[in-house]
Amino acid sequence: MTVPRPPKHATHARMMAFDPTVRDLTPRLVTLAIEDFGTFKGVCGDFYYIRMDKRGKVHEEYKGTWYWDGRKVKGIEKLLEE
Numbered sequence: 001m002t003v004p005r006p007p008k009h010a011t012h013a014r015m016m017a018f019d020p021t022v023r024d025l026t027p028r029l030v031t032l033a034i035e036d037f038g039t040f041k042g043v044c045g046d047f048y049y050i051r052m053d054k055r056g057k058v059h060e061e062y063k064g065t066w067y068w069d070g071r072k073v074k075g076i077e078k079l080l081e082e
Contacts, residue, residue: 001041002076006034006049007062013037014061015047015068044070 006013013034018027019042031052032039040047046067051060067074 001038001072002080003037003068003073004064004066004076004079007051009051009060010034010049010062012050012052013040013047014050015040015043015045017043017045019043020070040068040070042070044068 003013011034012031014029014031016027017030017040018025021042027045030040030043030045031050034049044067046065048065049062050058051062052058073079
């Protein structure tokens, strides 16, 4: 699994996710530690990186949004070429 390199101080990834296999297509805001990114497997949505402390307070949201299709980042090949 290849994702864009997170910024230096990023700790979490945040995604507006939806599961295409369920009837309710309401997107959910999901936040996971970067090392747990594999948990996003099977859901789709746009994600971005944030820096969050242990209490859940967001200190910084980083620029850049990528689309995760449930298996890979759309357009990751172009990002890897740069």
